Amino acid sequence: MTSCFSKIHLAFGPKHTLANLSSSVLPPFFLKMARSALDEMSDSGAFLRTASTFRNFISRDPNSQYPAESGRYHLYMSYACPWASRCLVYLKIKGLEKAISFTSVKPIWERTKDSDEHTGWVFPLSETEEPGAEPDPLNGAKSIREIYELASTNYTGKYTVPVLWDKKLKTIVNNESSEIIRMFNTEFNDIAENAALDLYPSHMQTQIDETNEWIYSDINNGVYKCGFARKQGPYEEAAKLLYEALDKCERILGKQRYICGNTLSEADIRLFVSLIRFDEVYTVHFKCNKKLLREYPNLFNYTKDIYQIPGVSSTVNMEHIKRHYYGSHPSINPFGIIPIGSNINFSSPHDRDRFY
Numbered sequence: 001m002t003s004c005f006s007k008i009h010l011a012f013g014p015k016h017t018l019a020n021l022s023s024s025v026l027p028p029f030f031l032k033m034a035r036s037a038l039d040e041m042s043d044s045g046a047f048l049r050t051a052s053t054f055r056n057f058i059s060r061d062p063n064s065q066y067p068a069e070s071g072r073y074h075l076y077m078s079y080a081c082p083w084a085s086r087c088l089v090y091l092k093i094k095g096l097e098k099a100i101s102f103t104s105v106k107p108i109w110e111r112t113k114d115s116d117e118h119t120g121w122v123f124p125l126s127e128t129e130e131p132g133a134e135p136d137p138l139n140g141a142k143s144i145r146e147i148y149e150l151a152s153t154n155y156t157g158k159y160t161v162p163v164l165w166d167k168k169l170k171t172i173v174n175n176e177s178s179e180i181i182r183m184f185n186t187e188f189n190d191i192a193e194n195a196a197l198d199l200y201p202s203h204m205q206t207q208i209d210e211t212n213e214w215i216y217s218d219i220n221n222g223v224y225k226c227g228f229a230r231k232q233g234p235y236e237e238a239a240k241l242l243y244e245a246l247d248k249c250e251r252i253l254g255k256q257r258y259i260c261g262n263t264l265s266e267a268d269i270r271l272f273v274s275l276i277r278f279d280e281v282y283t284v285h286f287k288c289n290k291k292l293l294r295e296y297p298n299l300f301n302y303t304k305d306i307y308q309i310p311g312v313s314s315t316v317n318m319e320h321i322k323r324h325y326y327g328s329h330p331s332i333n334p335f336g337i338i339p340i341g342s343n344i345n346f347s348s349p350h351d352r353d354r355f356y
């Protein structure tokens with residue numbers, strides 16, 4: 001566990017310390033840690049995501065603290081969540097289903113304790129209560145919050161998914177999806193059914209890292225900055241950057257099949273999880289309505305292309321996605337009405353094989 005101080009350190013990167021953070025930069029969670037994404041707000045009304053806390057690594061080295069053993073780890077996730085979904089995509093396309101088990105929570109946040117007002121991810125009480133979701137098979141927990149409390153008695157951050165759980169040491173290994181996908185990509189190759197697939201090959205790493213940076217900031221997190229902004233200025237700034245980034249993707253994808261060239265890479269999976277949610281959710285719920293995904297020919301066909309990679313469509317549960325966003329943020333959608341949507345068929349033909 002990191003201390004409260006080191007969490008602030010992590011959130012702002014290594015350059016910043018308490019001493020050089022001015023009070024106008026210090027977010028409210030310095031005084032009271034954010035308990036949900038809806039609390040992560042700067043004084044200017046902009047959404048400010050806090051860093052994940054559990055940052056251990058599974059290793060292919062059998063002598064490491066967390067060796068890559070089959071059957072040892074469990075992914076707690078939500079089909080609704082883009083960050084958790086990217087981990088599930090990796091689990092499926094790397095052929096790790098037999099090695100790493102997973103459970104999805106229910107899509108709509110509920111009260112996690114009678115004694116306070118926190119709402120968050122909960123498990124169904126039975127196998128049949130919620131299609132796609134299952135009761136916690138390992139710890140019998142009622143909520144993801146309980147999983148964090150089992151791993152640490154003094155945890156004060158958000159109770160986010162994904163959570164990579166170690167069944168042997170009964171603790172959380174890691175709750176940061178960008179790191180979990182890297183572990184899934186390389187560390188389980190002795191047991192992965194699709195070990196040859198490398199989505200972060202050394203010759204592409206610089207390009208993938210650079211691409212991830214603007215896609216994360218302007219698209220993956222950019223849609224949240226639009227949706228959770230509490231003032232017009234930060235919303236407009238985020239929306240401008242979002243659409244500049246989408247236009248850039250559209251241009252790139254007019255010249256090549258994938259975002260970093262003609263080979264599928266990590267950057268594609270990271271982009272995909274946001275695109276697949278775009279028209280059904282972000283356009284309405286997060287006010288990203290300058291243009292729809294389906295108005296971008298290259299991006300739209302590209303989304304279908306990734307969706308049709310064997311294993312990927314099974315990670316997309318649009319029911320969970322829609323019910324989560326429209327049903328879990330009452331300050332944005334007080335009546336929980338789910339817009340009817342366009343019900344896009346991502347299995348329909350696409351034109352991306354023109355690049356081969």
Ligand SMILES: N[C@@H](CCC(=O)N[C@@H](CS)C(=O)NCC(=O)O)C(=O)O
Pocket residue numbers: 035036037038051052080081082083084119120158159160161162175176177178
């Ligand atoms: N940095 C984390 C972010 C995960 C995250 O924000 N998950 C959201 C769901 S989409 C969550 O669990 N939020 C719970 C909350 O805000 O209380 C990662 O990428 O793994």
